[in-house]
Amino acid sequence: MAKPLKKIFDGIYAQLEETDGNVVLFSSKGEPSVIFEMTNPVQQLCTDAEQYALFQDVLANIVQTLGEGYALQKQDILCRQFYRHDVPEDAEFLTRSYFRYFEGREFTEIRTCLIITQEAQRSQFVQYNPKTWLDFHSKVSKVNDILTEKGIRHRKLTKPEVNEYCHRFMAFQFRHGSFSMTNFKASDEYLKIGDRVVRSYPLVDIDEINLPSMVKPYTEMTINGYAIATDLLSFLTSVPFADCVVFNQVIQIPNQRKLLRKLQGKAKRHGSMPDPSNKIAKADIEEVLNRLAVDSSLLVNTNFNILVSCPADKVTPVTSYLETKLYECGIMPSRAAYNQLELFVDSFPGNAYAFNPDYDLFLTLSDAALCFFFKEHLKESEVTPLTTFYTDRQGLPVCIDITGKEGKVKMTDNANFFCIGPSGSGKSFHMHVIWTKTHRKELQTKLRETS
Numbered sequence: 232m233a234k235p236l237k238k239i240f241d242g243i244y245a246q247l248e249e250t251d252g253n254v255v256l257f258s259s260k261g262e263p264s265v266i267f268e269m270t271n272p273v274q275q276l277c278t279d280a281e282q283y284a285l286f287q288d289v290l291a292n293i294v295q296t297l298g299e300g301y302a303l304q305k306q307d308i309l310c311r312q313f314y315r316h317d318v319p320e321d322a323e324f325l326t327r328s329y330f331r332y333f334e335g336r337e338f339t340e341i342r343t344c345l346i347i348t349q350e351a352q353r354s355q356f357v358q359y360n361p362k363t364w365l366d367f368h369s370k371v372s373k374v375n376d377i378l379t380e381k382g383i384r385h386r387k388l389t390k391p392e393v394n395e396y397c398h399r400f401m402a403f404q405f406r407h408g409s410f411s412m413t414n415f416k417a418s419d420e421y422l423k424i425g426d427r428v429v430r431s432y433p434l435v436d437i438d439e440i441n442l443p444s445m446v447k448p449y450t451e452m453t454i455n456g457y458a459i460a461t462d463l464l465s466f467l468t469s470v471p472f473a474d475c476v477v478f479n480q481v482i483q484i485p486n487q488r489k490l491l492r493k494l495q496g497k498a499k500r501h502g503s504m505p506d507p508s509n510k511i512a513k514a515d516i517e518e519v520l521n522r523l524a525v526d527s528s529l530l531v532n533t534n535f536n537i538l539v540s541c542p543a544d545k546v547t548p549v550t551s552y553l554e555t556k557l558y559e560c561g562i563m564p565s566r567a568a569y570n571q572l573e574l575f576v577d578s579f580p581g582n583a584y585a586f587n588p589d590y591d592l593f594l595t596l597s598d599a600a601l602c603f604f605f606k607e608h609l610k611e612s613e614v615t616p617l618t619t620f621y622t623d624r625q626g627l628p629v630c631i632d633i634t635g636k637e638g639k640v641k642m643t644d645n646a647n648f649f650c651i652g653p654s655g656s657g658k659s660f661h662m663h664v665i666w667t668k669t670h671r672k673e674l675q676t677k678l679r680e681t682s
Contacts, residue, residue: 240401243579247393251368254390256581261351264581265371266393269343269378269385271608275468280460283449283606289381290601294482295527296373297347302483302583304346307605309467309476310405312340314627330628338625339468341608347371348583400579403429403540405475417572421546428543431574432553434535434603435593436565443561446602450560462607466556472545476537479578480604482597483532490530494520522596532592533600536578614639617668633665
């Protein structure tokens with residue numbers, strides 16, 4: 232008997248408990264999950280293609296470490312926030328005035344969660360298996376060690392944080408501060424939540440696979456005639472009229488031997504009917520099989536879903552923007568996403584095995600799937616005692632170590648820089664601030680003024 236729609240949110244999770252050193256979230260079918268909060272290691276517009284490839288290797292290492300029977304879910308939450316900077320009461324007048332100028336300015340914040348989920352045995356009852364349970368905690372510990380070794384900032388969410396995260400996802404409210412639930416109204420096009428609309432844009436339609444024939448961990452865009460590396464989906468940080476964008480990325484690692492036998496049988500069936508389309512299908516399957524035999528790739532089931540929250544009257548321009556940007560990447564999003572409520576529920580954290588395998592999951596190689604994972608973070612303040620603030624591309628203050636040698640990351644052991652500008656632009660005041668800060672830190676500074 233089908234579950235009534237009014238009860239659809241009642242059966243998402245079974246339990247949330249802290250056990251064996253991990254906060255474990257159990258889905259309704261008994262799949263345990265552990266949630267990491269992490270920072271994507273690649274800074275947006277860094278122009279360094281190697282950094283994208285390095286993070287691709289980290290993700291591939293995690294997938295290989297997890298192995299069969301596990302799912303890797305990554306959620307990048309790009310939410311519009313209001314800027315606020317806590318200024319000490321004893322701060323100088325100009326300092327307080329500086330941050331007061333930016334108070335309340337809107338900006339995009341990226342929050343990233345990495346979720347490890349173990350597949351439960353499909354039976355009438357969920358049975359406890361001590362060996363499987365220990366393997367789950369062992370795999371979580373190995374993923375934690377991989378992220379630590381590669382220098383990727385991360386931490387496990389606590390029980391109250393996981394609870395808040397799930398409730399915020401249900402309300403689709405990720406702005407700082409309090410939030411509230413409201414009624415849902417589902418249609419074939421979107422979900423209406425209060426005065427806002429949440430719409431899902433799946434990237435893959437399994438009936439019409441409109442994807443590029445070759446993908447890389449990054450793409451190239453041209454700025455002033457120069458090609459620079461950037462994320463495939465870097466445009467998600469600037470979706471117009473959107474107050475929140477969640478990019479849900481799911482990789483399920485099924486039994487490999489079973490899939491290989493299925494593909495080999497399918498290749499034989501295509502070969503028995505020698506027409507052009509069957510020849511192409513057979514060649515594609517044989518190429519995949521050869522790749523699996525040579526490389527360390529895995530066959531994985533994937534789902535990529537962009538959830539966008541915006542005002543009800545702005546759905547059309549948001550859809551046009553996303554379709555245009557995805558088309559530039561060689562991707563045509565699914566036009567058959569009529570199961571909006573189902574897609575929204577299946578995208579909940581720890582719900583990686585809820586997707587319908589008949590029309591929501593796409594079988595591909597793990598290396599290709601990981602290319603579509605979002606890899607960027609926005610510019611952040613540096614950890615340095617020389618707190619010199621400049622504005623970033625969003626027009627917000629960020630702290631920069633202008634010496635390059637006093638911050639946590641040492642870039643040089645000797646700093647030289649120019650302060651150039653027209654008359655009245657604030658060169659003298661800026662150098663006065665720099666001189667004061669370096670003097671307080673007892674750093675040797677030589678200043679030369681020219682005209």
